[in-house]
Amino acid sequence: MQILDGKKTSEDIKKEIAAEVQQMKANGEKVPHLAAVIVGTNGASLTYVGSKVRSCEQIGFDSTLVSLPEDITEAALLNKIKDLNEDDNLDGYIVQLPLPKHIDEEKILMAIDPDKDVDGFHPANFGKMALEMETFLPATPFGIMQLLERYKVETSGKHTVVIGRSHIVGRPMSILMSRKGYPGDSTVTLTHSRTKNLEEYTKNADIIITALGVPEFLKADMVKDGVVIIDVGITRVDDASNPKGYVIKGDVxxxxxxxxxxxxxxxxxxxxxxxxxxxxxxxxxxxxxxxRK
Structure with a gap:
C-alpha cells in the first residue's frame, strides 16, 4: 500500500510554479494576480481563503482579498463581480462558497467572467472540459488527476467508480476519468445517494473516488484487494479526547x-x-x- 501524499505533491507543484514566476519576473513579465472574494465571517471559509492568500505570497503571485459584509445585497455583490471582471490587473478570482442564504449562488457564479473563473465552475469552462479543450479544470478534480499522474497510477481500461454527483467533484471526475489520454481512458460508473446495491459497484472497482461527506462510509468489505482509493470527504466529527474537540474524518x-x-x-x-x-x-x-491575447 502506497500513500498518495497530497501535502508533499502540492508543495512540489508550488515550487514548480514559483520557479516559473521567478522566470516571468526575470523576463520583465507581469506575475499572476489572484483575488478571493469572501462574504461574511464563516470560520472555515476565512481559514481556507487565508490559506490561499498565504500560498500566493509563498510562490510570488500578487493577491487581493475582497472581504464583504454578511448583509451585502445580491445586487451589490453582482456589481463587485462586474468590477472584478473589468479589472485588467486581475488574472483570476474565486468567490468563496457558501454564500449567505439571501444570495443566489448560481446567479453569482454565472456572472463571473469565464476567462477569470479559476475555480472552473462556470458552464462555459465545464463544457470545454467535457469537450477536452484547454480550460480551467475544477480545482479538486484537477488535483486528483495530478496525484494519479505523479504517482503513476494506471487508469487506462480500469473500472472507476465515483461516489457522489456534485458539480464540484463527482460529475467532473466522471468526465475526466473517461477522457482520452493519461490519466483517463477509464470505464466510469457514477454512483450517488439513489444508487441501489452500491457494494456491487465498489467491490468490482479498480479505482474508487468518493466525495459523499459521510464519515468512514466505505468499509473494507466493500472493496477488492489492490483497489486505488481517492477520499475527497472531509467531515468534522466530535471527539472529546482531542484538544480541538473534534477530529477530521474522510469517507473511507x-x-x-x-x-x-x-x-x-x-x-x-x-x-x-x-x-x-x-x-x-x-x-x-x-x-x-x-x-497570449
Whole structure:
C-alpha cells in the first residue's frame, strides 16, 4: 500500500510554479494576480481563503482579498463581480462558497467572467472540459488527476467508480476519468445517494473516488484487494479526547480499507492540499492565456 501524499505533491507543484514566476519576473513579465472574494465571517471559509492568500505570497503571485459584509445585497455583490471582471490587473478570482442564504449562488457564479473563473465552475469552462479543450479544470478534480499522474497510477481500461454527483467533484471526475489520454481512458460508473446495491459497484472497482461527506462510509468489505482509493470527504466529527474537540474524518474507513489498497489518500493531507495548488496552477494558466491575447 502506497500513500498518495497530497501535502508533499502540492508543495512540489508550488515550487514548480514559483520557479516559473521567478522566470516571468526575470523576463520583465507581469506575475499572476489572484483575488478571493469572501462574504461574511464563516470560520472555515476565512481559514481556507487565508490559506490561499498565504500560498500566493509563498510562490510570488500578487493577491487581493475582497472581504464583504454578511448583509451585502445580491445586487451589490453582482456589481463587485462586474468590477472584478473589468479589472485588467486581475488574472483570476474565486468567490468563496457558501454564500449567505439571501444570495443566489448560481446567479453569482454565472456572472463571473469565464476567462477569470479559476475555480472552473462556470458552464462555459465545464463544457470545454467535457469537450477536452484547454480550460480551467475544477480545482479538486484537477488535483486528483495530478496525484494519479505523479504517482503513476494506471487508469487506462480500469473500472472507476465515483461516489457522489456534485458539480464540484463527482460529475467532473466522471468526465475526466473517461477522457482520452493519461490519466483517463477509464470505464466510469457514477454512483450517488439513489444508487441501489452500491457494494456491487465498489467491490468490482479498480479505482474508487468518493466525495459523499459521510464519515468512514466505505468499509473494507466493500472493496477488492489492490483497489486505488481517492477520499475527497472531509467531515468534522466530535471527539472529546482531542484538544480541538473534534477530529477530521474522510469517507473511507482508512484503517480497514488501507490494508486492501494499492494506493490510498489520507484525510487530512490527501486531496485537500492539492485543491489550493491547482487553483494556483489555473491562475498561472489564466495569466498565460491573457498574455497570449
Amino acid at each position: 474507513d482508512f484503517d480497514g480499507v488501507s490494508k486492501k489498497s494499492s494506493f490510498i489518500t489520507p484525510v487530512p493531507g490527501g486531496v485537500g492540499p492539492m485543491t489550493i495548488a491547482m487553483l494556483l496552477q489555473n491562475t498561472l494558466l489564466a495569466r498565460k492565456i491573457r498574455s
